[in-house]
Amino acid sequence: xxxxxxxxxxxxxxxxxxxxxxxxxxxxxxxxxxxxxxxxxxxxxxxxxxxxxxxxxxxxxxxxxxxxxxxxxxxxxxxxxxxxxxxxxxxxxxxxxxxxxxxxxxxxxxxxxxxxxxxxxxxxxxxxxxxxxxxxxxxxxxxxxxxxxxxxxxxxxxxxxxxxxxxxxxxxxxxxxxxxxxxxxxxxxxxxxxxxxxxxxxxxxxxxxxxxxxxxxxxxxxxxxxxxxxxxxxxxxxxxxxxxxxxxxxxxxxxxxxxxxxxxxxxxxxxxxxxxxxxxxxxxxxxxxxxxxxxxxxxxxxxxxxxxxxxxxxxxxxxxxxxxxxxxxxxxxxxxxxxxxxxxxxxxxxxxxxxxxxxxxxxxxxxxx
Amino acid sequence: xxxxxxxxxxxxxxxxxxxxxxxxxxxxxxxxxxxxxxxxxxxxxxxxxxxxxxxxxxxxxxxxxxxxxxxxxxxxxxxxxxxxxxxxxxxxxxxxxxxxxxxxxxxxxxxxxxxxxxxxxxxxxxxxxxxxxxxxxxxxxxxxxxxxxxxxxxxxxxxxxxxxxxxxxxxxxxxxxxxxxxxxxxxxxxxxxxxxxxxxxxxxxxxxxxxxx
Numbered sequence: 001x002x003x004x005x006x007x008x009x010x011x012x013x014x015x016x017x018x019x020x021x022x023x024x025x026x027x028x029x030x031x032x033x034x035x036x037x038x039x040x041x042x043x044x045x046x047x048x049x050x051x052x053x054x055x056x057x058x059x060x061x062x063x064x065x066x067x068x069x070x071x072x073x074x075x076x077x078x079x080x081x082x083x084x085x086x087x088x089x090x091x092x093x094x095x096x097x098x099x100x101x102x103x104x105x106x107x108x109x110x111x112x113x114x115x116x117x118x119x120x121x122x123x124x125x126x127x128x129x130x131x132x133x134x135x136x137x138x139x140x141x142x143x144x145x146x147x148x149x150x151x152x153x154x155x156x157x158x159x160x161x162x163x164x165x166x167x168x169x170x171x172x173x174x175x176x177x178x179x180x181x182x183x184x185x186x187x188x189x190x191x192x193x194x195x196x197x198x199x200x201x202x203x204x205x206x207x208x209x210x211x212x213x214x215x216x217x218x219x220x221x222x223x224x225x226x227x228x229x230x231x232x233x234x235x236x237x238x239x240x241x242x243x244x245x246x247x248x249x250x251x252x253x254x255x256x257x258x259x260x261x262x263x264x265x266x267x268x269x270x271x272x273x274x275x276x277x278x279x280x281x282x283x284x285x286x287x288x289x290x291x292x293x294x295x296x297x298x299x300x301x302x303x304x305x306x307x308x309x310x311x312x313x314x315x316x317x318x319x320x321x322x323x324x325x326x327x328x329x330x331x332x333x334x335x336x337x338x339x340x341x342x343x344x345x346x347x348x349x350x351x352x353x354x355x356x357x358x359x360x361x362x363x364x365x366x367x368x369x
Numbered sequence: 370x371x372x373x374x375x376x377x378x379x380x381x382x383x384x385x386x387x388x389x390x391x392x393x394x395x396x397x398x399x400x401x402x403x404x405x406x407x408x409x410x411x412x413x414x415x416x417x418x419x420x421x422x423x424x425x426x427x428x429x430x431x432x433x434x435x436x437x438x439x440x441x442x443x444x445x446x447x448x449x450x451x452x453x454x455x456x457x458x459x460x461x462x463x464x465x466x467x468x469x470x471x472x473x474x475x476x477x478x479x480x481x482x483x484x485x486x487x488x489x490x491x492x493x494x495x496x497x498x499x500x501x502x503x504x505x506x507x508x509x510x511x512x513x514x515x516x517x518x519x520x521x522x523x524x525x526x527x528x529x530x531x532x533x534x535x536x537x538x539x540x541x542x543x544x545x546x547x548x549x550x551x552x553x554x555x556x557x558x559x560x561x562x563x564x565x566x567x568x569x570x571x572x573x574x575x576x577x578x579x580x581x582x
Contacts, residue, residue, distance in 0.1 A: 004388050024381065028388070035392065037408075044393030051403040055412055143415050145576075173434055173492045176499060181443055183435060183492040187530045223420060243424040247572030252486045254530035259491040260498030268498075273528065286528070293534055295484055297417055297576045323488060323569070325431055325446040344443035363404040366412035 002033040055366050058136055062128045063356040065114040070288075071277055074156045074351040077116035082108050082188075083349040085319040086334045087159055093118060097319075099332045106330055107228040109203045110150065110190070110315040110355050122201050126315040126357045133199040135312075136361060138214045138305030143367035145297040145360045146192045148251070148315055151353040152290045155255050155272040159347030161335045166258075166270030166284075168337055174260040175268035181337055181344040185323040188253035188350055190292055191226070192357070195312040206314050209298060213306040222301065225249060228318055231330060241327040251294030255320070255348055257286045276351070289353060299367070315357050320346040413580045414474070421467035421485060421550070421573030423449060427456050432490065432566040447490055449569030452505075452561040457568070460505065461556035463512065470548040470575055474541045477582040481520070483513055483535040483550055485573030490566055491529045502560035509568050510553045513575075515539050516546055525555075541579065548577050 004027050066080065074081055078093030085106060089096045095108040095118070111118055111125030122129040126148070130136055157163040170180040194212040197205035208225040209215035217224040226245040240247075254273040261267050271284035278288040300306075320331040333345025387396065423429050432447040450457050456464035466485075489507045497504060512522040513535050521537040535550075554567055561567075 003390070004385060021377075021381070024385070035397075038390060039388055040392045040397070041390060044391075045397060045402055046394040048399050049394055049397045049402050051400045054402065054404045054407065057404075171435070171492065174498055182445065183447075183490055184529050185435075185445065185447055185488070185490065241424070242422045242569075242571035243420075246420045247422075247486065248420045248484075248574035250486065250572050251484070251532035252530045254528050257491060257529060259494040260496070262496035262499070262501050264499045292532065294532055295482060295534070295576075296574065297415070297482070298419075322443075322445060323447050325448050327571075362415070365404055365407040365409050367415050368410050369414060369416045 002031065002036055003038040004028055004031060053363070055363060056360055057142065057363050058131060058361040059359065060128050060130065061356065061358045062123060062126055064112060064125050064354065066112060066116055066354050067114075068116065068153070068353060071280065072153075073276060074154050074158070077112075079112035079115075079117040079119070080153065080351050080353060081156060081158065081349055082110075082317050082352060083158060084331065084347040086332065086345065086347045087349065105229070106231045107316045107318050109206065110317055110352060111203070112352065112355075120203060122312060126355050127201060128313045128357060128359060129199075129201060130310050130312055130359075133311075135199060135309040138196075138300050138308050138310055139364055140300055140303050140305060141364035141368045142300040142305070143297060143362040144300065145295070145362065146313065147295045147358045148190065148192065148293070148356065150190055150292045150315070150355045152253055152274040152292055152350055153353040154276040154289075154351040155274050156349040156351045158349040159334055163272060166268075168335055169256055170258050170268040170270055174258055176265065178268070179337055181335055181346060182258075182322075184256040184258040186255055186320050186331065186346045188255070189226075189250045189318040189321060190253065190294060191250045191316055191318075192296065192313055193316050194310060195314070196308040196310055199311045201312045203314070206312070206316070212308065214300045214302055214308045214310070215298065216302050216306075219301045222246075228330065239324065239326045239329050249296040249298070251292050253292055253317075253350060254290070255346075255350075274350075310361075313357065313359050315355060317350070317352070320348060322346060411581065413477075413578060414472075415576070415578045416470055416472045417577070418467045418470050418575040421575065422571040423466075423569050424571075426466055429569060430454065430566075433564045435490070435492065435566075447488075447566045447569070449488070449490075449566035451563045451566055452557045453563035457554055459557045460554045463551040463553045466550050466552050466570065467573060467575060470577055471545055472548065472577055472579065473545050474543065474579040475581040476543045477541065478580045479515065479539045479541045479546065479548070480578040480580060481513060481515075481535070481537050481539065481548060482576040483511070483574070484532060485511065485550075485570050486530070486532050487526075487568060487570040488530050489568055493565055497560050500560075503558040504560045504565070505555040505558050505567070507567065508555060511535065512551050512553070513537065514547075514549050514551065515541070548575060550575055
C-alpha cells in the first residue's frame with residue numbers, strides 16, 4: 001500500500017465534493033503495494049502480529065542419553081567403541097572400517113544409543129531428523145549453526161599394544177632408549193554432516209555441506225570442507241593441508257600426553273587424556289572422561305539453496321589422524337615399532353559415552369552479513 | 370439520506386492517517402507478519418572469519434628435532450610456529466590471529482563465538498630431555514578484543530591438542546566495530562633455541578551475530 005497521497009479535502013465547509021471523495025477512493029484502490037513501513041506506526045507491530053519462525057527457521061536437539069556408571073570398562077558394551085581403521089571386525093557391534101576392505105568408509109557416524117548399542121534410526125544416536133519427513137527447503141543466505149558435546153570415555157588400546165607398554169608410543173625424543181611411534185602427534189576429529197538426499201536418513205546419505213549441494217567452495221574465497229569420503233582405499237595417507245581445506249567444523253579428541261623429563265636416564269612420561277578407570281589404576285592418566293565441545297556456523301551460499309531440502313544432520317568421528325609437514329593424514333598402520341618390519345602407526349581407538357547435538361537454522365533476513 | 374460533509378471529511382481524514390503510518394497491532398491481524406516481511410538485516414546480521422590457521426596467518430616451519438630417522442621412526446614431521454621467529458619471537462605478548470572482522474552493527478548485542486583447534490608439542494616440557502636446560506611450559510592462551518578492548522580470555526591451555534572455545538556477548542552501538550582474536554605463549558627460556566615447534570593452530574572460526582535491540 002505504502003503512502004497514500006490524498007487530495008486535501010478538509011476545507012472548512014459543510015460540503016463534501018464528490019470529485020474529491022472519488023479521487024481519494026481511487027488513490028486507495030489504485031495502490032498496488034503491500035502494507036509496508038510507510039503504513040505501520042513505529043513500534044506498532046507486536047509479537048502477536050508475527051507469524052511463526054520470523055527469526056529462527058528451525059531448532060532441534062538430539063541427545064543419545066548414553067550414561068554409564070563411573071569405572072565402566074570399554075568392553076562392557078560394543079556400540080560405543082569407535083576403532084582405528086586397522087582393527088579387525090570382531091567382536092561384532094563395534095565400529096569398524098578396515099583400511100584393507102573394499103569401499104571402506106574412513107569415518108563413522110556417532111550412532112550409539114542409550115543402551116550403548118549401534119542404532120541407525122534417527123532420534124537415537126546423534127542423527128537429527130529435520131522438520132519431520134518433509135525436511136526444510138533451504139534458502140540462499142540462511143545461516144546454519146551447530147553445537148555438539150561428546151564425552152570421550154576412554155582412549156582405548158584395542159589394538160596391538162597395551163596402554164601399559166608406553167615405550168611403544170614414546171619417541172627417542174622423550175626417552176633415551178626407546179623408539180616408539182612418535183610424540184603424541186595424533187588425534188581424532190568430530191564433525192557434522194548433512195542429508196539432502198532423502199528422508200530415509202540412511203547413513204550413506206550424510207555428506208559435507210559442499211557435497212550435499214547447498215554450500216559451494218570458491219564463493220567469496222570459501223574452501224571445500226575436509227571430507228574423509230575423498231579418501232579411497234589405498235590412499236589413506238593422502239594429506240589434508242590445514243590451509244586448503246576447511247577444518248572449522250571439526251573439534252579434536254586428544255589421545256596421548258607424551259613428554260620428557262630432565263633426568264639423564266630418560267624416563268619419558270606417558271598418559272592417556274581420557275581414562276575410564278583413572279581412580280583405580282596406577283598407570284599415568286591425564287584425567288577421566290573428557291567433554292569435547294564443538295560448534296560451527298556457515299551460510300547456505302548457493303542461489304536457491306541449491307534446490308536442496310535438508311532432511312537430517314548427524315555427527316561423525318574420524319579414525320586417528322596424524323600431523324605431518326603439510327597438514328594431517330589418516331593413519332593406516334598399526335602400532336608395532338619393535339616388529340619386523342617395524343610398523344609405526346597408531347591403532348588406538350576411542351570410546352564415546354554421551355553425545356548431543358543442537359542445530360539452529362536462521363532465516364536470511366536476520367542471518368545475512 | 371444526506372451525507373454530513375464535515376463528519377465525512379473528519380472520518381476519512383482519520384482513516385487515511387492510520388493508513389499513512391498509523392497502523393499498529395490493532396490493525397494488523399494476528400500472525401500476519403512473516404520473516405520475508407522483515408527488511409534485510411533488520412533483526413540481526415551475522416559475519417564470520419572462517420578457517421583461521423597458522424599457515425595462512427604467518428606461514429609455518431618444520432620442527433628440527435622431530436625429523437624422522439631414529440628420533441621418529443615413522444618419519445613424520447611437525448610444522449608450526451617457533452620461538453625466535455614471527456609472530457612468537459620471544460613470547461610473552463599477544464599476537465593477532467585470523468583477519469580482523471570489521472562489521473557494521475546496529476545498536477544491540479554482539480553475540481560472539483570463537484573456537485580453534487591447536488597443537489602444542491609436549492616432547493620438551495619445562496626441560497630438554499635428559500638435561501636441566503630449561504624450555505618454556507608448553508601452553509597457549511586466547512583472547513578476544515572488540516574495538517581494541519579485551520572482552521574475553523581463556524585460561525592458559527596445557528593439553529597437547531585442544532579445541533578452545535570462547536562465547537561472550539557484548540553490547541554494541543550502531544556503527545562499525547572491530548572484532549579480533551589474539552594468542553599468547555609463555556616467555557622464552559634459555560634453551561628455547563627455535564628448533565622446536567611450539568604451536569600450530571587450525572580450523573578456527575570467529576562468528577559474530579549482531580542482534581538488534
